[in-house]
Amino acid sequence: MNIKKDIAISDSGFVFDPTTGESFSLNPLGVKILTLLKDGDDQKEISDFVLQQYEVDSDTFENNYYDFLNMLKQFNLTEPQA
Amino acid sequence: MTNIMKKQKYERPIINRINAGVSNKFGTQTKINIISEIDGLAVKDLLKDYDSPLYVISEREIRETYNKAKQAFSTRYPKVQFAWSYKTNYLDAVCRLYHKLGSWAEVVSGFEYDKAIDNGVPGSNIIFNGPDKSEEDLTKAIKNGSLIHVDHFDELYLIMKLADKIEETPKLAIRVNMDTGIYPQWDRFGFNYENGEAWNALNRIMLNEKVDLVGLHTHIGTYIMTPNAYGVAAYKLAELAVRVDKKYGHKVKYIDMGGGFASKNTLKGAYLPGTDTCPSFDDYAEAITNALINSEIDPDNLPTLFLETGRALIDDAGYLLGTVLANKRLADGRRSTIIDIGINMLFTSFWYEHNIVPAQETTHHTEDTTIYGPLCMNIDVIRAAIQFPLLNKKDHVVISRIGAYNMTQWLQFITLRPNVVIIDMDKNVHIIRENETKKNFDQLEKVPEYLK
Numbered sequence: 001m002n003i004k005k006d007i008a009i010s011d012s013g014f015v016f017d018p019t020t021g022e023s024f025s026l027n028p029l030g031v032k033i034l035t036l037l038k039d040g041d042d043q044k045e046i047s048d049f050v051l052q053q054y055e056v057d058s059d060t061f062e063n064n065y066y067d068f069l070n071m072l073k074q075f076n077l078t079e080p081q082a
Numbered sequence: 083m084t085n086i087m088k089k090q091k092y093e094r095p096i097i098n099r100i101n102a103g104v105s106n107k108f109g110t111q112t113k114i115n116i117i118s119e120i121d122g123l124a125v126k127d128l129l130k131d132y133d134s135p136l137y138v139i140s141e142r143e144i145r146e147t148y149n150k151a152k153q154a155f156s157t158r159y160p161k162v163q164f165a166w167s168y169k170t171n172y173l174d175a176v177c178r179l180y181h182k183l184g185s186w187a188e189v190v191s192g193f194e195y196d197k198a199i200d201n202g203v204p205g206s207n208i209i210f211n212g213p214d215k216s217e218e219d220l221t222k223a224i225k226n227g228s229l230i231h232v233d234h235f236d237e238l239y240l241i242m243k244l245a246d247k248i249e250e251t252p253k254l255a256i257r258v259n260m261d262t263g264i265y266p267q268w269d270r271f272g273f274n275y276e277n278g279e280a281w282n283a284l285n286r287i288m289l290n291e292k293v294d295l296v297g298l299h300t301h302i303g304t305y306i307m308t309p310n311a312y313g314v315a316a317y318k319l320a321e322l323a324v325r326v327d328k329k330y331g332h333k334v335k336y337i338d339m340g341g342g343f344a345s346k347n348t349l350k351g352a353y354l355p356g357t358d359t360c361p362s363f364d365d366y367a368e369a370i371t372n373a374l375i376n377s378e379i380d381p382d383n384l385p386t387l388f389l390e391t392g393r394a395l396i397d398d399a400g401y402l403l404g405t406v407l408a409n410k411r412l413a414d415g416r417r418s419t420i421i422d423i424g425i426n427m428l429f430t431s432f433w434y435e436h437n438i439v440p441a442q443e444t445t446h447h448t449e450d451t452t453i454y455g456p457l458c459m460n461i462d463v464i465r466a467a468i469q470f471p472l473l474n475k476k477d478h479v480v481i482s483r484i485g486a487y488n489m490t491q492w493l494q495f496i497t498l499r500p501n502v503v504i505i506d507m508d509k510n511v512h513i514i515r516e517n518e519t520k521k522n523f524d525q526l527e528k529v530p531e532y533l534k
């Protein structure tokens with residue numbers, strides 16, 4: 001999944017989408033993952049990173065990860081699929 | 083040497099849309115409250131020891147609230163007597179605690195009456211209210227010298243008939259309904275004040291030598307937010323007392339103002355939380371005692387003021403503890419959290435926006451959330467829209483202020499009722515009602531031979 005190139009992500013947890021004018025707030029892990037996605041990391045790379053850094057098992061994270069991707073789609077922060 | 087890095091605490095990734103300047107139905111929340119312990123005992127330990135879900139009653143909070151209520155009235159009026167309204171919570175341990183604190187019993191059925199007797203309440207300290215008193219119930223109540231609050235003329239005539247046969251003189255009060263300026267007016271119980279029915283009933287009682295008029299009663303409704311309505315009600319009962327005294331030279335021993343004080347719960351659709359809007363015991367006490375003291379009642383013969391306060395005394399002392407079963411995403415992106423507490427255990431969720439909070443530390447991040455119970459029923463909604471922190475499966479939640487009506491109006495529906503415990507003043511935990519088992523229900527059912 002590709003994240004829109006022109007969204008602005010701030011370290012403090014805010015995201016601005018200039019194409020719609022909408023703003024979003026994220027928690028720290030949300031910011032981290034969105035940044036990794038924007039940089040082109042795939043699911044495996046993101047998952048490895050999170051499992052290494054955080055107290056979480058892979059099933060729980062996978063579940064939460066897909067939920068998060070769905071929300072990004074819901075908020076139109078992803079590029080329409082070709 | 084290997085560098086073992088300590089992993090960070092995990093919180094799942096979330097994103098929320100910011101709606102600048104627009105407040106939505108999920109409300110805004112800046113600070114996340116948690117309840118991790120009750121009277122010094124950890125919620126997680128209580129759930130480990132007594133299973134989830136779990137009802138918890140705090141003796142400390144029962145005592146503190148009772149003392150506050152008592153103080154509000156007894157500092158303003160010389161003779162005050164509380165009567166515990168059994169229907170609010172009739173677990174025997176709870177009733178006995180109120181009796182220990184000095185409360186009499188207020189009951190509305192033969193079942194509740196027998197419970198009060200079994201709880202050691204002298205018959206003369208039981209107030210018997212309600213429209214459903216059988217001939218057998220009335221006979222028992224007359225013989226025990228209980229205070230019978232007559233609801234309608236059919237009942238009055240039955241009592242007069244019984245009085246012919248029974249040696250003891252029935253002690254009667256009438257329940258009066260009236261316009262106190264609040265809507266809806268509860269006019270289905272008792273005799274109406276404005277149309278003269280109440281006065282008529284009083285005359286009939288006074289003209290019958292076999293019955294004794296001892297009191298006047300009203301219960302103007304429940305969760306009444308306007309203390310002034312009580313002032314109006316107390317004034318009208320005082321007026322009836324004065325008229326009886328003038329015409330018959332007979333003084334009633336008490337005026338019973340019923341229950342109905344609001345607890346600090348928030349009603350559905352209310353703009354502000356109940357903690358901000360609900361009157362204090364002092365507000366109610368001021369309105370009622372002013373009306374009585376300023377009435378024409380002879381100050382040397384003030385009647386005792388009875389109060390049948392239910393929810394305002396016990397709501398705060400009750401907690402419902404539970405566990406997150408799952409998180410789900412609804413079609414429109416809203417999060418839903420499913421917990422093991424259903425509306426079958428939280429009857430009051432039909433009219434309250436119950437306060438529900440996590441039992442463990444969370445971050446300040448929240449999501450628009452709907453909290454569902456575990457029942458396979460669309461109506462099983464604990465909170466339709468709340469800003470809620472990110473809880474995971476197996477995390478614990480606490481619903482506070484549930485002491486009134488839930489442990490009597492609960493339903494055996496789909497799941498079985500869980501344990502109820504009380505935490506005593508020394509922080510000891512006692513089971514006061516065991517969790518139900520399938521066996522309990524099997525005992526009551528019978529399968530006809532042909533279906534075996």
Ligand SMILES: Cc1ncc(COP(=O)(O)O)c(C=O)c1O
Pocket residue numbers: 167170188211301303304305340341342343390391392393394486
């Ligand atoms: C006659 C009577 N007294 C007292 C109560 C207790 O009311 P509350 O819990 O509102 O104080 C009720 C409740 O309906 C009642 O019907």
